[in-house]
Amino acid sequence: MIIKSLTLKNFQCYFGDHVDNAFYFKEGLNLIIGDNASGKSKLFDAFFWVLKDQIFNADERVFVFTRNYKEKLISDKAKRNAQVGAKLNAEVTLIAESSQETLYRLTRIYGARKLDERQWEADSQSKLLVDEDKLGRWVPVRSQLHDSVLRRVISRDVEPYMWFQGEQVDGLMDLTDKSTLTNVINVLSNIQIYDELLTISTEGRGRAEKALRKAQQKVTKDQDRADSIGREIDAITLEIARSETDIEDYRASLETAKDRIEELVNQIDDAAKKTELKKEAERLRAEMIADEASLNKRLSGIYKNLFTKYWILRGSQVSLDRYSDKYKEYFTRHNKALAEATASRVRELPRDIPQPIHVNQMLVKERCFVCGREAKRESEAYKHILNLLSPGDGRSDEHVFANDGSKFFQKLYNNSLELKRTIAGVDESINSEFSLIQQYRGEIKKKENRIKEIRGEFTELLEDDSSENIVSAFRTHEANREKYQELLNRENRKLEAVRVRKIQKVTELDSLVTGAVDELARAEDRIYADLVEVIRSTRNDVFDSLISELEDTANELFSEMTRRNRAITGRIRLKRMATGNYAPEIVDSDGYVIHSTNDSNIILVKLALIMAILMSRGKLSENYSLISDAPTSKMAKNYTVGFYEALSKNFRQSIVMTYDFLEGSSREEFSNFNMGRVYSIASEYPSGDRMDRSDLRVSISEVSL
Amino acid sequence: MYAFFIGLKRAARKAIYPEDRLKTFWEMENWKPRDLVDCLLACAISESNVDMNRLEVLGEAEMGEELSKVRRTIEEYANGGIVYLLGLFEKEPDLVEDEMLFIRLLSEQD
Numbered sequence: 124m125i126i127k128s129l130t131l132k133n134f135q136c137y138f139g140d141h142v143d144n145a146f147y148f149k150e151g152l153n154l155i156i157g158d159n160a161s162g163k164s165k166l167f168d169a170f171f172w173v174l175k176d177q178i179f180n181a182d183e184r185v186f187v188f189t190r191n192y193k194e195k196l197i198s199d200k201a202k203r204n205a206q207v208g209a210k211l212n213a214e215v216t217l218i219a220e221s222s223q224e225t226l227y228r229l230t231r232i233y234g235a236r237k238l239d240e241r242q243w244e245a246d247s248q249s250k251l252l253v254d255e256d257k258l259g260r261w262v263p264v265r266s267q268l269h270d271s272v273l274r275r276v277i278s279r280d281v282e283p284y285m286w287f288q289g290e291q292v293d294g295l296m297d298l299t300d301k302s303t304l305t306n307v308i309n310v311l312s313n314i315q316i317y318d319e320l321l322t323i324s325t326e327g328r329g330r331a332e333k334a335l336r337k338a339q340q341k342v343t344k345d346q347d348r349a350d351s352i353g354r355e356i357d358a359i360t361l362e363i364a365r366s367e368t369d370i371e372d373y374r375a376s377l378e379t380a381k382d383r384i385e386e387l388v389n390q391i392d393d394a395a396k397k398t399e400l401k402k403e404a405e406r407l408r409a410e411m412i413a414d415e416a417s418l419n420k421r422l423s424g425i426y427k428n429l430f431t432k433y434w435i436l437r438g439s440q441v442s443l444d445r446y447s448d449k450y451k452e453y454f455t456r457h458n459k460a461l462a463e464a465t466a467s468r469v470r471e472l473p474r475d476i477p478q479p480i481h482v483n484q485m486l487v488k489e490r491c492f493v494c495g496r497e498a499k500r501e502s503e504a505y506k507h508i509l510n511l512l513s514p515g516d517g518r519s520d521e522h523v524f525a526n527d528g529s530k531f532f533q534k535l536y537n538n539s540l541e542l543k544r545t546i547a548g549v550d551e552s553i554n555s556e557f558s559l560i561q562q563y564r565g566e567i568k569k570k571e572n573r574i575k576e577i578r579g580e581f582t583e584l585l586e587d588d589s590s591e592n593i594v595s596a597f598r599t600h601e602a603n604r605e606k607y608q609e610l611l612n613r614e615n616r617k618l619e620a621v622r623v624r625k626i627q628k629v630t631e632l633d634s635l636v637t638g639a640v641d642e643l644a645r646a647e648d649r650i651y652a653d654l655v656e657v658i659r660s661t662r663n664d665v666f667d668s669l670i671s672e673l674e675d676t677a678n679e680l681f682s683e684m685t686r687r688n689r690a691i692t693g694r695i696r697l698k699r700m701a702t703g704n705y706a707p708e709i710v711d712s713d714g715y716v717i718h719s720t721n722d723s724n725i726i727l728v729k730l731a732l733i734m735a736i737l738m739s740r741g742k743l744s745e746n747y748s749l750i751s752d753a754p755t756s757k758m759a760k761n762y763t764v765g766f767y768e769a770l771s772k773n774f775r776q777s778i779v780m781t782y783d784f785l786e787g788s789s790r791e792e793f794s795n796f797n798m799g800r801v802y803s804i805a806s807e808y809p810s811g812d813r814m815d816r817s818d819l820r821v822s823i824s825e826v827s828l
Numbered sequence: 829m830y831a832f833f834i835g836l837k838r839a840a841r842k843a844i845y846p847e848d849r850l851k852t853f854w855e856m857e858n859w860k861p862r863d864l865v866d867c868l869l870a871c872a873i874s875e876s877n878v879d880m881n882r883l884e885v886l887g888e889a890e891m892g893e894e895l896s897k898v899r900r901t902i903e904e905y906a907n908g909g910i911v912y913l914l915g916l917f918e919k920e921p922d923l924v925e926d927e928m929l930f931i932r933l934l935s936e937q938d
Contacts, residue, residue, distance in 0.1 A: 425931055430861060435830060437934045438837035439871055446874035453880040460881070524884040526891055532880060535873070538866040553931060560928075 124219040124276050125150060125776050126748045127226065132214040134172070135165040136806065138200040138820035141216060146802060146823070148748075152771035153778045153799035156785060161804050162821040163780035167288065167752035170778075172196075173215040173231045174273050176249050193245040194235035202237065203817035210236045219276050222746070226256035227264070227272050277747055280310050284733050285749045289756030296729045304697070305704045307736060312669055317662035324658050328651040335640070335648040342638035352632045359625045366618040373614060377607040383600040385716060387593060391584045400584075401714075404577045407570045414570070418563040421556065428556065433542065437549045443539040450536045457529055464523040482511045669739065670697050670705055677707075677728075677735035680773070684727055684765035693717050695728055707732060726757045730766065738773055749777040764792050771796035793828055801826040829859070829868060832902060834933060835909030836871060841901075842908040868902065876901040 126148050130141035137144040146155065146166070157163045168179050177186040178196060189196060197213040205211050216230040233249040253269050254261035264272060277286060283295060284307070296303050309315050336353055343349035391397045429435045477485075477492070485491055485508050491498050498504035578601055585594045633640075674697045681695050693712070697705045707728060709717045737743040749770065755763040763783050770777045776799065784790050793801070803826050810818045835841060859865045873880070876897040883894050916923055923929050 422928070425928065429830065429930065429934075430864060433864070434931065434934060435833050435864065436867055439833055439867065442836060442871035442874050443867065446870040449874050449880065456881045457884065460884075525886065526884050528880065528884055532873075535866050535870040538863055539870045542863065542867060553934070557928075557931075 124221050124227070124747070126276075126750075126778065127218040127220050128216075129166075129169060129173075129218075130216045131166075131169055132216075133198040133201040133211060134169055134213045134215050135196065135198060136162045136816075136819050136821055137165065137169075138198040141214070144821065144823060147800060148776065148778055149799035150776050151797040151799040152767060152774075153776070154767075154784065154801045155778070155780045155804055156782070156801065156826070157780070157804040158782055158785060161806050163782070163804065164288070164752050165821075166804070167750065167780055169215045170217070170286065170750050173217045173229055173251075174276060176231065176251070189233050189249045190245075190247060194243040196233055197235060198820075199817040200820055202243070205237045207237050207239055210234050217276070221275065227276075228252075228254040228256070228261055229272070229276070230254075281737075281743055281747055284737060285743065285747050287751055287754070289751065289753035292726055292729055292733075292754065293757065295733060304707055304732065307733070308666075308669065308673070308705075312736070312739065314662070314666055314669065317658060317665060321655070321658050321662055324651060324654045328648075328655050331644070331647040331651040335644045336632065338641040338644040339632055339636050342640060343632075343635045344637040345635050349632060349635050352628050352635075356625060356628050356632070359621060359628060362621050363618065363625065366614060366621060370611065370614050370618065373607050373611040377604060377611060380600045380603040380607060384597065384604060387585065387597045387600065388581055389716060390588065390593065391581070392588050393584055396584060397581075400577050400580055404574055405714075407574050407577075411567055411570045411574075414563050414567050418560065418567070421560055421563065425556070428552075432549070432552050433545050434549055434553055436542065436546050437553070440543070440546050443543070443546075446539055447536060450532055453532060454529075457524075461523050477511070479511075482508060670699075672739055673697065673732070673735050676738055677731045680734050680769050681727065681731040683769045683772075684731065684762055687765050688759065688761035695731060724759075727762055727766075730754070734769065734773065744774045746775075749774050750779075751777070752780040753782065754779060755781065755783055767792075768796055771798065790826070790828070798828060801828060829864065830930065831906040831909035831913070832868060832872075833905075833909070834912060834930075835905035835907070836875070837934065838908070838912055840908030840912045841904045842911050843900075844903050844907050869898070872898045872901045872905075875905070 128145065128147045130146070131137040131144040132141050133139070134144075155163060155166060164179070164181075171186070172178050172189070175186075176189050178189060178192045179185075180187045180192065194202065197211050201211055212232050212234040214230060214232045216228060218226060218228050220226050230252045231249050232252070233246055235243040235245040238244055251269060253264040253266075253272050255264050256262075283291075287295065296307060309318070336356070340346070340349045340353060388397060388401065481492060485498065486505070489498050489500060489505065490496070491504060491508060496504065498508055582594060582597060585597050674695065677695045677697075693709045696708055696710045696714075698708055699705055709724065709728060711717055734744070737749070755766055758766065767779070767783075770779070778799075784792070790801075803824050805822050807820050807822045808815060808818045809820075812818060878894055878897045883891055886894060916929075926932075
């Protein structure tokens, strides 16, 4: 909702009726400019009070409920002027407009009766009235719906980041805690939905796995073995969980070692050398990753080559030659047998004797005219007569050999001849692949050595600049980096092997199944397994792209805010930690973390990040009004204007109480901003005694731009 | 198939006892790629004492007996190859992690 107005009656220092203390707001940047003790913070309190029934106790620096703050809430001047026995009310009315242009009026009232000059009888609690504008008339909203209207003015999750005092900014994000940014993103984005889905689906997957196993065990042919496999699967599942935890720990330790190394390297004075070495090390690491990927690709392709490049046939040529000899011998004997069989047939009966016309008649009559015996169709005698019709050489060999294998043996012979040349080239093919693999390994080794040398050079540079302790710390962290990288690699390999073992056991359990397993259990297991993967990868994609958008937006804001003061160079980087958290840091153009940033710069980073989050997916900057009291109180000069400009451009509405622009001449800065209304406020003591709070009131005047 | 060719290269031929025999045998016509299977058969025929000409004139039962010489040769070389590999792994368990092992064994000089 957009806030249209805030009016106050006898609320703290705001003496007088609503009409005397009225602020009207528009879209854009609304400013309430005032010096110290002019009523800015009390105005900020008024926003809080009307919504939350809480008031900031400046003495104790905590928010307290009205019932505990009592008549202190009411203007001292009004209390002084009141007659004994009279009842006084403090009131704040906020009018806000929803996106459907419906106006809501929220009024909180708290009263106290004057018993004597010192004693007051305060109400036990404040009263909230909520009205909705219906065709120009204020109609009360049912009390059950009050909460929902209040939440639409400012939601509870968003409130700390959109309604804050300057001194609170530092506490909104504790950047030393690396989970802070992730937590803020979780609160202010819809990423939590994915996390919840992931939790639900992971639990579902566990249940589905168990249900399927139970269903398999019901129809197993070997109950004892199935039970034993079931126990093994349980143990493997635990082993996987432990391994995953170990991997997370190793990753975190590796990240810590890298961070420490980075911090120590930053202490080297020779910036040019440091940058040169760091760039070289980064380039080498990137090249090593690419080399390792190429090497792995070649290694994993090796077993395919056994079959696709016929490496498997290496050394088989002798046997194949032996087959060729055997085949030739066979072929000669086969043909000889064939020729003999054909010749004997020719000797028995000359070609075309008896004449084909007689042979055809024999077939029709199904009788041999030579011997007079019957030759029924499909009988051996019939086939024999039929053969007389074929030319001599074409007589089927099947009648010569019971099992003619000539075609098959010839196929094997031809195949072995065809592959002869390929087999001759196998050595060269293997050698060339080996040499490529060796080349990659050599390159990786060379780069590893150079990285070690660079580490040595860093150590030397550190030795020149720093104490022995720092050099020793550098060595320790470098050793840790190596150690945890190795542990991580080993654990990853182990996890992979354990996962394969689990698949094998699950397959074995399935092989013991004799009957039909409940199809629903199978489907559920499969669906949950897919679901977990889909949700996990979607969640990571969404989160990563959220982070990337956030980093870009925060940098745009950061550069907008620092445009007028070039004392800060560099950009915000959201660094992904091994734990999956992101930690913000300011880095220079070479990617070095700038550790010398002062508080003022940190405030800027925090504000840029908070604003970026509010502007991101949820478009909170569009739906709620940002209200802040002295947000620039900890900012260095010249950043304030940049901050207001960024606020005016990127937030639909902001209401800021500030002591900036007290000088009328500085207000020309507003000319390019998207401005709402600007008020100037000042405390007034008509009697002239500035110590007499019972004479205090606030004068409000709108500043025309 | 790999085990057969390794057995063949190493002349490692090891008989399979009846109790070790697999109850099920994956039909050879399903083996792939075909040209490699043909090579394997050619090698097995050359290394067995099967008489190719005699095969052509035998009756069904006798032919089955003669053909089993080829099948036995395949099994024996494959078995020999596996026994050879197991022996290697027993001696040097770390070889299990050597992704180049199978290629090296093939490419070692005869």
